[in-house]
Amino acid sequence: MENTEKKQPLVQVKNLCKYFEISRKETLKAVDDLTFDIYKGETVSLVGESGCGKSTTGRTMIKLYNPTSGNVYYDGKDIFKYNHAEQKEFCKKVQMIFQNPYSSLNPRMTVKDIVGEGLKQHGMSTKDADAKVEQLLATVGLNKDHMSRFPHEFSGGQRQRIGIARALAVDPKFIVCDEPVSALDVSVQAQVLNLLQELKEKLGLTYFFISHNLNVVYQVSDRVGVMYLGNFVEVGEKEKIYSNPMHPYTQALLSAVPVPDPTAKRERILLEGSIPSAHKPPTGCKFHTRCPKCMECCKTQAPERYEVDDGHYVYCHLYDKERRKQQK
Ligand code: SF4
Secondary structure, three states: OOOOOOOOOOEEEEEEEEEEOOOOOOOOEEEEEEEEEEEEOOEEEEEEEOOOOHHHHHHOOOOOOOOOOOEEEOOOOOOHOOHHHHHHHHHHHHHEEEEOOOOOOOOOOOHHHHHHHHHOOOOOOHHHHHHHHHHHHOOOOOOHHHHHHHHHHHHHHHHHHHHHHHHHHOOEEEEEEEOOOOOOOHHHHHHHHHHHHHHHHHHOEEEEEEEEHHHHHHHOEEEEEEOOOOOOEEEHHHHHHHHHOOOOOHHHHOOOOOOOOOOOOOOOOOOOOOOOOOOOOOOOOOOOOOOOOOOOOHOOOOOOOEEOOOOOOOOOOOOOOHHHHOOO
């Protein structure tokens, strides 16, 4: 996922792999050789079915997991080679908003302690931390009275606002948003997405957004990466991906998105079979077992990356010009 402008990325992910040993003989390749950049002020999103490796990518990028191989650079420095001081600074600059606001907040802590914990960890006095918590709650649409309450006293949307306030507490520059609205009602989803958008502009944030919901991704993203079984299948600017999906998997996903026009006629592409297990992925193109356009070569050869438009990349043999010339 590369931006065409020649500027220094804020985050660079290079050949990132994260494998989990599930038995002596079996390895689950959750993330398998991902490379992409994120530029300051952008929202880059990952979209794909559950289990395709989106959350593992986000978690590895903020060091919740160690990678099996590959590198992640923040501001040009490898985050896995930080010294103690650099690590402390990284913890302030990079934060995460978690998927489920019902389980990601400690039920035994008050909002004041949940949001203020990071501030105190970084040496702020209790008095200053309390003042900052009050200010943060106002920023996310809550108020001073909420400080002494516990998470169970809030609605889902309010809880996610507390999670956002916690992430903002240490003045981060880069936030990984892992399915931040998927556990919320649709009406509340829009409010939280609007809040995230406002905060991005007001505070100059950069987001890495993870979701399985293509409508949500369209609303928030600048660039999008579509994932399947640990790999990218298509990456590019949002408008290009949504208006002209090139990979058969992206085409199938987008054909299933509901449109708010009952008279609109669209051809739904139904994928056969279920998503294969990531510990025994198919050979060649990992999508070949479900692809309606599968060719013989797809079963044995993994496709390379082909640029089909400026900054729009597809991983599919259909776009291999040399192969098509030979077939003519
Ligand atoms: Fe389908 Fe082959 Fe393209 Fe994979 S490489 S998406 S199997 S056409």
